[in-house]
Amino acid sequence: MASTIYDIAKKAGVSIATVSRVFNESNNVSEATRKRVLEVAEAVGYHPQAFAQGLASKRNNTVMAVVPIISNYFFMEVLGGIQDKLTEMKYELTIFNVTSGEHLFEEVERVLKRRWADGYLFISVHLSEEQWKRLQRLNVPITLVDEHFEGFDSVSVDNIQGAYRATKCLISQGYKKIAMLSALETSKPIRDRLTGYKKALKEYMIPFCNEYIVSGDSVYRDGFTERGGYEAMIKMLSMEEPPEACFCASDIQALGALKAMEDVAKYIPIIGYDDIELAEYIGLSTIRQPMKDMGYFATQNLLERLKNNSKAISQTIYSPELILRSSTK
Amino acid sequence: MASTIYDIAKKAGVSIATVSRVFNESNNVSEATRKRVLEVAEAVGYHPQAFAQGLASKRNNTVMAVVPIISNYFFMEVLGGIQDKLTEMKYELTIFNVTSGEHLFEEVERVLKRRWADGYLFISVHLSEEQWKRLQRLNVPITLVDEHFEGFDSVSVDNIQGAYRATKCLISQGYKKIAMLSALETSKPIRDRLTGYKKALKEYMIPFCNEYIVSGDSVYRDGFTERGGYEAMIKMLSMEEPPEACFCASDIQALGALKAMEDVAKYIPIIGYDDIELAEYIGLSTIRQPMKDMGYFATQNLLERLKNNSKAISQTIYSPELILRSSTK
DNA sequence: CTGAAAGCGCTTACAG
DNA sequence: CTGAAAGCGCTTACAG
Numbered sequence: 302m303a304s305t306i307y308d309i310a311k312k313a314g315v316s317i318a319t320v321s322r323v324f325n326e327s328n329n330v331s332e333a334t335r336k337r338v339l340e341v342a343e344a345v346g347y348h349p350q351a352f353a354q355g356l357a358s359k360r361n362n363t364v365m366a367v368v369p370i371i372s373n374y375f376f377m378e379v380l381g382g383i384q385d386k387l388t389e390m391k392y393e394l395t396i397f398n399v400t401s402g403e404h405l406f407e408e409v410e411r412v413l414k415r416r417w418a419d420g421y422l423f424i425s426v427h428l429s430e431e432q433w434k435r436l437q438r439l440n441v442p443i444t445l446v447d448e449h450f451e452g453f454d455s456v457s458v459d460n461i462q463g464a465y466r467a468t469k470c471l472i473s474q475g476y477k478k479i480a481m482l483s484a485l486e487t488s489k490p491i492r493d494r495l496t497g498y499k500k501a502l503k504e505y506m507i508p509f510c511n512e513y514i515v516s517g518d519s520v521y522r523d524g525f526t527e528r529g530g531y532e533a534m535i536k537m538l539s540m541e542e543p544p545e546a547c548f549c550a551s552d553i554q555a556l557g558a559l560k561a562m563e564d565v566a567k568y569i570p571i572i573g574y575d576d577i578e579l580a581e582y583i584g585l586s587t588i589r590q591p592m593k594d595m596g597y598f599a600t601q602n603l604l605e606r607l608k609n610n611s612k613a614i615s616q617t618i619y620s621p622e623l624i625l626r627s628s629t630k
Numbered sequence: 631m632a633s634t635i636y637d638i639a640k641k642a643g644v645s646i647a648t649v650s651r652v653f654n655e656s657n658n659v660s661e662a663t664r665k666r667v668l669e670v671a672e673a674v675g676y677h678p679q680a681f682a683q684g685l686a687s688k689r690n691n692t693v694m695a696v697v698p699i700i701s702n703y704f705f706m707e708v709l710g711g712i713q714d715k716l717t718e719m720k721y722e723l724t725i726f727n728v729t730s731g732e733h734l735f736e737e738v739e740r741v742l743k744r745r746w747a748d749g750y751l752f753i754s755v756h757l758s759e760e761q762w763k764r765l766q767r768l769n770v771p772i773t774l775v776d777e778h779f780e781g782f783d784s785v786s787v788d789n790i791q792g793a794y795r796a797t798k799c800l801i802s803q804g805y806k807k808i809a810m811l812s813a814l815e816t817s818k819p820i821r822d823r824l825t826g827y828k829k830a831l832k833e834y835m836i837p838f839c840n841e842y843i844v845s846g847d848s849v850y851r852d853g854f855t856e857r858g859g860y861e862a863m864i865k866m867l868s869m870e871e872p873p874e875a876c877f878c879a880s881d882i883q884a885l886g887a888l889k890a891m892e893d894v895a896k897y898i899p900i901i902g903y904d905d906i907e908l909a910e911y912i913g914l915s916t917i918r919q920p921m922k923d924m925g926y927f928a929t930q931n932l933l934e935r936l937k938n939n940s941k942a943i944s945q946t947i948y949s950p951e952l953i954l955r956s957s958t959k
Numbered sequence: 960c961t962g963a964a965a966g967c968g969c970t971t972a973c974a975g
Numbered sequence: 976c977t978g979a980a981a982g983c984g985c986t987t988a989c990a991g
Contacts, residue, residue, distance in 0.1 A: 303743075316978045321970060329976055346768070348743035352684040353968035356973055357982050361681065363724075375704050384727050393746075394723045395692075398713050414632075414677035417722075439632075439675070556911065579908050582885065634984055645962045650986060658960055682984035685967050966987085970983085973979105 304345045313341040324349050334340065354589030363378065363393045364603060365408060365418035367426055368626035369401040370522060374577040375592055379424055385489025386403060393421075399426065406432050413441050420603045422446060424596075427489040441553055442610065443522075444603040446595055448489070449616065454606060456599040458615045460490050463588040463621030464548065464599070466498025467572045468584070470623055471546040472505050474570070480513040480544035480552055480572075482533045491523070493549050513544055517557075525550070530557030538567045547571045552580050552587055559628070570629045576622075591619050633674045639751070642670040651653065653678050658899040691774070692722045693932060694747035694757055696738060698730040699851060702908040704921055708753055708775060719933055721748075728755065732791025735761050742770050749932045751775060752926075756818045771939065773932040775924055777818070778945065783935065785928040785946045792917040792950030793877065796901045799952055800875040801834050803899070809873035811862045811883055811900075813853030820852070822878050823903065838936050842873055844864025844885075854879070859886025867896045875958075876900045881909050881916055888957070899958045905951075913956035920948050 310317040315334060322330050323338040330338075342348070355361035368376055380396075387394050395418055399408045406428060413421065413436065420442040428436070433450040436443065438544065445455035464481075471479050471523060481498045484491050495514070502509050516524050517532030530549060534557065538542055546569050550556035554575035562568050573580060576589035606612060639646040644663060650658050651669040660665075671677070684690035690782050692827040693716060697705055708925055709725075716723050728737045735757060742765065744752065757765075762779040764773065774784035782874055793810075800808050810827045815819050824843070846861030859878060863886065866873055875898050878884035884902035891897050902909060905918035927946065935941060 303745075307968080317969080317981095318978060319976085322977090325970080334976080346743065348740055350968060351744040351746045352687075352690065353683050353983095354970075355681040356679075356985080357968075357970040359970090359983070384725075388727055388729065393724065393726060394726065396713075397722060398717055399718065411677055413676065415680040416632075417680045450842050482981060493961080579911060582908060582912055636984080646985080647962060647964095647987080648960085653960085654986080663960080679984060683969095683986075685969080686986040688967070688986090827965060874977075963990090965987090965989105969977085970988105971981090973978105973980095975978090 306344065306347075306349065307532070309338065309341050309347050309609045312345070313338045317338075322350075328412070351520055360419055361393075361417075362391065363418040364420050364422060365395040365397055365412070366422045366424055366599065367397045367412065368424045369397060369399055369405075369426060370537075373522075374579075374613070375447075375575060376424060377597035378577075378592035382593040382598070383422060383600045384596075385593075386420040386597050386600035386604070392604070399428055404597055406435075409437065413439050413443075416441075417586070420444070420607050422596075422599055422603060423448060442606045444599045444606070446599045451616070452614065454599075454615050454617075456595045456602065456619070458590045458621050460493035460617045460621075461497040461500065463574060463590070465501045466497075466539060466621065466623045467548045467574065467588050468501035469504075470572060470625070470629065471548060471570065472501060472507065473627065476546040476570070477507055478510075478513070478545045479507070480515055480537055480543070480547045481513050482530060482537070482549040482558055483516045484529060484554065485516070485520060485548050486538050488523045488525075498548055512540070517554075517563035525553060527553055529562070530554030531561045532557070534558035534561035535565065535587070538562070538565050538569075543567070545569060549573045551575055552577045552585060555580075555585055555587070555628075556583070559585070561614050569572035576624055580624070586626045586629040587622050587624050590624075595619065613616050633676050635676075635678065637674065638667065638670050638676050641674070642667045650678075657820070683748035686951070689748055690722075690746075691720065692724055693751060693929065694724040694727045694749040695750050695751045695753055696728060696741065697753045698728055698734075698755060702851075703908075704904060704919075705753060707906075707921035711922035711927070714922075715926050715929035715933070717926065721768045721933070731945055735764075739768070742768050742772075745770075749773070749936050751925075751932060752777065771932060773928045773945045774936070775928045778926065778947075781811070781943070783839045783928075783931050783944050783946075785924050785931065787919045787924070787950050789822035789950075790829065790902060791825040792919070793823035793825075794830045795952045796877045796903065796917050797830035797949065798833075799901060799954070799958065800877060801830060801836065803875070803958065805843070805875040805899070806836055806918055807871070807874045808836070809866055809876045810843060811859060811878040811887055812843050812845045812865070813858060813879050813883065814845070814849060816856075817852045820879055827877055827918070840890075841869070846883075854882060856882055856886035856889070859883030860884050860890045861886070861916075863887035863890035864894065865885060867891070867894055867898075871895070874898060878902045880904055881914060883891075883907045884909075884914055884916070884957075885912070896931070901958055905953055909925045909953070910955070915955045915958040916953050918950075918951040918953050924948065 306317045377589045400425035425447040515533045517529035552575040573587035576587045638649045684741045736753045754776040844862045846858035881902035888935040902916035905916045
């Protein structure tokens with residue numbers, strides 16, 4: 302059986318309070334005592350248990366990342382930034398994977414109530430205004446990434462702006478029939494990007510044409526998949542009047558679109574969204590989201606709030622950057 | 631202040647034991663009582679706290695993944711498999727990022743002693759025989775991924791075999807001067823892949839030539855980076871007698887190598903290792919590791935051990951698969 | 960089916 | 976600098 306604080310206290314001839322102080326680096330311990338305790342602890346392989354510490358102290362030096370999907374590029378990059386900051390500050394990371402179905406809200410609420418972590422990072426979790434308000438009542442430190450709600454700190458990228466720039470780039474190359482390769486419109490990023498796309502068309506007085514908003518049929522991951530992009534591009538290219546150029550709602554869909562174009566040997570310029578690592582290799586023009594920075598900054602923000610919960614709520618919005626490569630040439 | 635089990639018990643007119651039973655889905659509760667408790671809990675937004683449950687029950691339905699690096703392809707894929715299984719079994723995932731420096735062992739030992747999780751998955755954590763033995767004494771359920779030690783369950787891929795196949799593939803195409811684009815030899819996968827490379831050469835009676843083992847100069851991530859690959863390939867191509875073909879220790883290095891070849895406009899066939907998603911897009915021949923399967927299987931294995939710690943220790947070794955694409959044509 | 964009570968392994972005022 | 980003691984919020988035999 303593993304030893305507890307009592308065993309150490311007894312063997313070192315001190316009280317458990319003293320042992321606790323040694324491990325919590327309180328400076329109210331004499332050097333001799335500290336040394337003795339540490340020696341005993343080392344000998345039997347003792348270290349305070351996380352759960353007991355957590356319960357007694359009501360803190361646990363853990364941040365929980367709540368995410369709808371774990372193994373994708375966007376999340377991986379964001380996570381990289383989160384981890385950098387967390388390691389720097391000696392916090393631990395717990396990942397909670399919500400299943401994004403109809404019980405999303407209940408799942409999220411439940412995990413907050415369990416008080417697993419000191420603070421929470423919500424990555425690409427999209428809830429209704431009403432639902433965010435309910436979470437607010439739980440009074441738990443939360444920072445939003447890739448989402449926006451006035452009651453919580455948030456870090457996001459201006460999706461409208463990004464789509465606008467992408468579309469405008471295509472327009473400025475002289476194209477008029479510009480399609481948008483879309484996904485499920487229940488997805489918030491999609492709605493925003495659609496808005497930006499329309500805004501650009503309007504500005505250049507190009508009539509909006511609903512047929513040019515095309516999605517694939519697969520709904521897995523809301524359509525943000527290579528397959529979704531493939532399906533949509535096949536549809537586009539077989540239209541009576543195919544578009545001359547295409548703005549894709551994500552790089553991963555653009556990848557599928559690229560494949561589709563190869564398969565039917567018809568090519569139109571396309572531009573993606575995200576700037577995943579792959580984009581550079583295949584020469585995909587895209588809109589860059591500073592994913593890693595967002596993760597890092599959001600974490601920093603959350604940790605500051607853990608220190609001082611009364612600080613003002615801040616909304617950070619990054620500007621997306623247009624990256625031109627060969628796919629728009 | 632959030633309510634506790636006492637508040638619920640009082641409001642529902644039952645004991646805390648009963649409230650506890652309701653939330654633990656014990657069936658020894660009358661339907662009427664259960665309903666009443668649930669109603670009260672719902673009204674005040676109560677849910678048992680993870681840490682209190684964990685301390686009292688000595689279980690916490692959490693698995694911890696111990697990883698040296700978080701945002702890379704290999705890990706992302708493995709993690710995807712882990713998460714699938716964990717979600718299926720309603721376990722939570724905690725990620726612990728060891729910093730891979732000189733205190734690696736101490737860090738790892740400490741986290742095990744803290745008893746954060748019910749079980750641990752070590753991904754690409756390479757320790758000495760001696761160190762693994764010390765961890766064994768902690769008597770904690772551990773499953774190794776991408777590593778092998780007889781005292782723990784493990785899931786890995788035969789690196790020697792993989793490198794052997796890659797090299798043999800190049801030899802069979804008629805090349806004799808075959809280089810290996812390597813990385814830090816302190817890395818265990820590198821040592822194994824080197825062994826496989828040599829084995830193939832020997833089998834075909836091609837003399838081993840130490841100059842043909844080339845690494846980049848950057849040591850970040852043990853050299854498993856695009857940059858490391860770039861640097862190494864530049865070196866190779868500027869040799870007096872450049873190799874005719876090259877086996878790269880990882881796809882990510884192969885990527886850098888590809889860039890280097892473009893930059894100096896000299897091309898030789900190369901083959902990578904891993905089969906990251908990117909590989910398909912750029913036509914990189916490679917050795918596939920079933921990363922997602924490994925994660926899934928390792929997790930399943932660990933969860934079984936949590937149920938029954940006396941089951942026999944198993945070593946699972948996957949065979950790597952040769953994937954031929956355009957980079958070797 | 961239900962409750963009283965001990966216990967999980969710590970932290971933290973409080974007192975000295 | 977140190978200790979005694981209460982408390983963190985649960986679970987789980989045990990008894991009925």
